[in-house]
Amino acid sequence: MIAPWREWDLTSRTKLLEFAEKNQIPIARDKRGEAPFSVDANLLHTSSEGKVLENPAEEAPEFVYQRVTPVEKAPDVAEYVEIGFERGDAVAIDGVALSPATILTRLNEIGGRHGVGLLDLVENRFVGMKSRGLYETPGGTILLEAHRGIEQITLDAGAGHLKDSIMPRYAELIYNGFWFSPEREMLQALIDKSQEHVTGTVRVKLYKGSARTVARWSDHSLYSEKHVTFEEDAGAYDQKDAAGFIRLNALRLKLIATRNARVK
Secondary structure, three states: OOOHHHHOOOOOHHHHHHHHHHOOOOOOOOOOOOOOOEEEEOOOOEEEEOHHHOOOOOOOOHHHOOOOOOHHHOOOOOEEEEEEEEOOEEEEEOOEEOOHHHHHHHHHHHHHHOOOOEEEEEEEOOOOOEEEEEEEOHHHHHHHHHHHHHHHHHOOHHHHHHHHHHHHHHHHHHHOOOOOOHHHHHHHHHHHHHOOOOOEEEEEEEEOOEEEEEEEEOOOOOOOHHHHOOOOOOOOOOOOHHHHHHHHHHHHHHHHHHHHHHOO
């Protein structure tokens, strides 16, 4: 791997551009024909930094956008997309089985069209500085929303809370480049276990920058309508059971109140 900025005597973006021009290395210009701001792109997202984005007090201009349509120019009619999951992985769009890459590509197109997945962020770099960037992740934003939607009915509350509690650590490891670390693999095993029953379909509504779950269903669902209905539940749930639950959970609070009154 050659890293010119780190290894050669090229200490600025201007010098990099001059070197590229001198050696006939093509460099994309921005949409106004000027020297480019920095854009890193892959299938999941694009991140734009530098130039007009360096001042966090200034709104990012639209010409910086790579994948996402400005909300003001997004369609005035909502669009629905159904995403199928198996063991936590997206496997289909609108009932058609697709590869992971194809799913992400299509969701990028659909989400980008509706202004979904734009994030203006000042992040904390691993090396200690703060950096402002414009991130565009339309497909990933839809997938995250849909995945959360299917987890709501297939993942037990305790398992869900535990998984959520480790996600910041998991994200930090990946952000800092520790994908191949043993601790990342340990967390991955826990996450994979949590996804054993995360199978089903989610319908997401896309409109003017938002991606919102509006329906979800699964053969692995833990949702029981007879337990939560406001109508007759045929004995599925006895409201009187709550009395003992309330007394037990209130006991420590009563003891604290008694102690506090005694030692005033």
